[in-house]
Amino acid sequence: MRVIDGMHRLTAARLMGRDRIAVQFFDGDEADAFWLAVKANVTHGLPLTLAERQAAAGRIIQSHPELSDRAIASTAGLAARTVAAIRLRSAVQPAPVRIGRDGRARPLNAAEGRRLASQVIAARPGLSLREIARAAGISVGTARDVRARVRAGQDPVPPRQRNGCDPAGGAVRPEPRTANGVGLDPVDIRSLLEGLRRDPSLRYTESGRHLLRWLSTRTVAPAEWRQAVDDVSPHCAILIERIARECARVWMELADELDQRSTGRP
Numbered sequence: 001m002r003v004i005d006g007m008h009r010l011t012a013a014r015l016m017g018r019d020r021i022a023v024q025f026f027d028g029d030e031a032d033a034f035w036l037a038v039k040a041n042v043t044h045g046l047p048l049t050l051a052e053r054q055a056a057a058g059r060i061i062q063s064h065p066e067l068s069d070r071a072i073a074s075t076a077g078l079a080a081r082t083v084a085a086i087r088l089r090s091a092v093q094p095a096p097v098r099i100g101r102d103g104r105a106r107p108l109n110a111a112e113g114r115r116l117a118s119q120v121i122a123a124r125p126g127l128s129l130r131e132i133a134r135a136a137g138i139s140v141g142t143a144r145d146v147r148a149r150v151r152a153g154q155d156p157v158p159p160r161q162r163n164g165c166d167p168a169g170g171a172v173r174p175e176p177r178t179a180n181g182v183g184l185d186p187v188d189i190r191s192l193l194e195g196l197r198r199d200p201s202l203r204y205t206e207s208g209r210h211l212l213r214w215l216s217t218r219t220v221a222p223a224e225w226r227q228a229v230d231d232v233s234p235h236c237a238i239l240i241e242r243i244a245r246e247c248a249r250v251w252m253e254l255a256d257e258l259d260q261r262s263t264g265r266p
Helices: 007-015 030-041 050-063 069-076 080-089 110-123 129-136 140-151 189-197 206-216 222-229 234-263
Strands: 097-099 105-107
Touching: 030 050, 030 069, 050 069, 050 080, 069 080, 069 234, 110 129, 110 140, 129 140, 189 206
Parallel strands: none
Antiparallel strands: 097 105
């Protein structure tokens, strides 16, 4: 009967002389209770300090090593890179899978997930792509690519992923991700938008004009946010930080989707 979230509300009710208060019960172990408490308290009330959030992330890594860096970052109000650094400093044995924010389990080694999918296909060729993906802990798109490779007599793991493994089969840390194909160098968003506005395929179609309006209202230049961030109140900073990180995640998903369509990669 420990209070996970709402200690101040409980104290206020007691000071008012009340002997009853509405509650939502949580049934779980201490580790899950701590995870839920952190998740609840980073979004309201007195914000946790950076040190407290980092300490919480370290404790969650110890108790839930299978959670992905992004899942823990979302709970603790940190950047995924910060969580990854904390994980590297810890002595926790890596879990074979990582559970993301969507609740899906994915193999820590993508190549291993593809090989497992090929074994599932060989054992039960009649399974649907969704069933293969669920059994191997991979996406449906990856399962589709693996099945196509198996039918063509090819290795289920593409060369670029095979090169990402050491001779012993262990995963090698990937190179830093690029944002525009040539690295993380900043780009002039306004110039790119101006170029898109001159593109006839966008200017002269209703869907194109809608896309241009959508992009124009959802992009921000560094100079703009630097000026705005100076006026942010400290108690609002953590909430705006979480909003910015979620927007960044969605933009990366959009970039990945466009990259896959333009290159044909799974």
